[in-house]
Amino acid sequence: MDINDDPTGSTSRLTIAQARTEWDVQTAFLDSCSxxxxxxxxxxxxQRSLDQWRVGSVPWPRWAESVDTSRELFGRLVGVPAGQMATGAxxxxxLAPIAAALPDGAEVLIPNIEFTSGVYPFAVHADRGMRVRTAPLDTLAEAVDASTALVSFSAAQSATGEVADLPAITRAARKVGALTVLDGTQTAGWLPLDAANVDFLAVAAYKWLCAPRGTAFLTMPSQLAAADDDQPHRAEFFDRLKPLAAGWFAAGGAASYGMPMHLADGARAFDISPAWHSWVGTAPALELLLDVGVDRIHAHDLALANRFRTGLGLAESNSAIVSIDLGIVDRSWPGAVDRLDAAxxxxxxxxxxxxxxFHLFNDxxxxxxxxxxxxxAVVL
Ligand SMILES: Cc1ncc(COP(=O)(O)O)c(C=O)c1O
Structure with missing residues (x-):
């Protein structure tokens, strides 16, 4: 394979070294998880768009165009057409409309350390009998059973960096007809993700995708209202799935008034009005990541993370996130927190x-x- 070929589908035009020159990030910024x-x-x-806003020099659609550009670029990153993707903040x-479409009494299964943004959208429905059951991440697949309506989990855990066994979890969910919601916020940008493996993939772009706060994506199945005789509860769910925050942007992007309602088709109807300037900053970051290729970023990030792990006497792992219990740090390396701050x-x-x-701008x-x-260590 030519070095410039990228198995994710894009043609890599930038090496990691070339891409790194685009960052002004200070030494030892190791906080892409935040x-x-x-x-x-x-x-x-x-900055250009903020200047345009300050002086009022361009019409707003110039900024809004970045929503569709970002949608298309993110679609390439996770392997789905732009038409299957909603954008939000x-x-x-x-996730809120997905939770609202589950029937009363539905059970949602999550890893017991799942980040709250993948938990509370479901937990707030407790008043109508919805139950959020927890299980350890490493036995999540085994915990799926006939009572499971939906499994919500992160591709890599926010608190520990642990990478989920996606094939095992999705296989278990499929067996019982449970829906799958994957949170790729801690992985999109360094771990190759294929949105086709789950029903819904949600990603906030302000971490590993290097975007401003305020932009996020949700991929949806191609047939939102597909009737499936084998699994009528899934068909009922998709019938109930509604764009609960529909406003003018859910109509396709042009301002409109009164009735009748003209919602955009499919996932696009779930768009909320965009935070214009954040989207302007999102599209170029996605373009750069695609130009490098996620497979290459994956290899780079893992090499750095594993160098760190090895240096601390830890076993190598498959995550770009290295997480160590603070108690262990205190016992093994007293004063580490102060020294990290000082450095x-x-x-x-x-x-x-x-x-x-550890991300592509790190070395x-x-x-x-x-x-x-x-x-x-004493550095000579
Ligand atoms: C796994 C995961 N999902 C989502 C988010 C952000 O959630 P939200 O976009 O709802 O603020 C974070 C932030 O730390 C996260 O770690």
């Missing part, structure tokens, strides 16, 4: 863990800065 600094092309597009908001290492603490994320020097700070 937010992703923008590539220069995203930052500059955003946050994962929790995009200017940006990381985060989540669920009682110290969490480091070996970032890893070693963090390693030396944690272990108190």
């Amino acid at each position: 937010y992703g600094p923008p590539p220069r092309r995203g930052w500059e597009a955003l 946050a994962v929790s908001q995009l 200017g290492v940006r990381y985060s603490q989540a669920g009682g863990n110290m969490r480091f994320g 070996v020097a970032d890893v070693d800065t963090a390693l030396n700070a944690v272990t108190d």
Whole structure:
């Protein structure tokens, strides 16, 4: 295979080294789990649009065009046509109509450490008997049973970085006709994802996709109202699935008034009015990630994460996120937190863990800065 071929479908035009020159991120920013600094092309597009807004020099559709550009680019990233994708502002908001379409008394299964944005949209329906059952991530597939209406889980856990066994979980869900909702927020951009493997894939773009806060995607099945005689409960669900926040943008993007209602077709009807400038900053970041290719970013990010893990005496793993229990850090490397702060290492603490994320703008020097700070190595 030519080095410039990318198995994700795009033709790689940028090496990791070339792509890295687009970031001004400071040394040892290892916090992509919280937010992703923008590539220069995203930052500059955003600044231009803010300037245009300040002086009123362009009509708003110029900014809104970035929604469809981003939709198309994200579709290429996860292998679905743009027409199967809704855009919004946050994962929790995009999941709300899915939860509302489940019948009274439905059971939703989640990993017991699932990030709340994939939990609360379902848990708020407790008053109509909806039950959120939890199970450990590594036995989630086994926990799926005939009572499971929907499984909601992250491709990589926010608190621990653990990568879900997607084939096992989706196979178990399919067997009982349960819907699947995958949260790719901690993975899209570094882990190859195929949206066709699940019913719904939700991703907030402000972390590993290096977009401004306020843009998110939801992929949907191609046939939203498909009748399936074998699984009538699924057909009923899709019949009940409604764009609950439909406004003027759900009609296709042009302002309209009064009745009759003209909703856009399919997933597009689930769009909410876009945060214009955030979308302007999102499209160039997606374009860059596609230009590099997720497979390459995956290899780069894992190599850095595993260098860090090995340096700490931990076994290698399949995640770009390295998460270590704070208690273990305190016992093994007393003073590590203070040393990380003093060295200017940006990381985060989540669920009682110290969490480091390694992305395409990071390099070996970032890893070693963090390693030396944690272990108190003397750097000669
Ligand atoms: C797995 C996961 N999903 C979603 C989000 C963000 O959720 P929302 O877009 O609802 O704010 C986060 C943020 O940390 C996350 O880690």
